[in-house]
Amino acid sequence: MSKAEIGPRMAGGKLMYNRAVRVDEPRSWLFLAGHEARDEEGGIAHKGDMAGQIRLTLRRLAETVAEGGMTMADVVQIRVVTTDLSACVAQYDxxxxxxxARHCRPASLLAEVSALSDPDMLIEIEAVAAH
Known part of the structure; x- marks a missing residue:
């Protein structure tokens, strides 16, 4: 399998997002439902803390990717939805x-929604991986 980044958009020397990622001849696809910042008991952690929710959400996503037999480097698309776009943009770094840090360079979407499934959720991330 090969991957090619198309139209990378950089900010301060860092990849903000790719406009597209081309995947040729993958063996497996993994479609990941929306993930959120849930603690070990299933409650939303880091209430009111966008950066904390981003970190934990990505950790939970990485755990699911690993359960699916892949790594975050295999993630080719993410969709980030938030209830507070300005707070998310402020923490986009x-x-x-x-x-x-996870060698993940996906095509991505960032969008604001009026609500998520739990009122304490500030962010939810879904993904597609190919290997």
Missing amino acids: VLMDELA
Whole structure:
């Protein structure tokens, strides 16, 4: 399998997002439902803390990716939805740094919604991985 980044958008020397990621001849696809910042008891952690929710959400996403037999480097698309776009944008470096640390360079979407499934959720991330 090969991957090619198309139209990377950089900010301060860091990848903000790719406009597209081309995947040729993957063996497996993994479609990941929306993940959120849930603690070990299933409650939302880091209430009111966008950076904390971003970090934990990506950790939970990485755990699911690993359960699916892949790594975050295999993630080719993410969709980030938030209830507070300005707070998310203010913490976007956290998202970029967390993805970079996991060698994850996906095509992405960032959008604001009026509500998520739990009122304490500030962010939810879904993904697609190919290997």
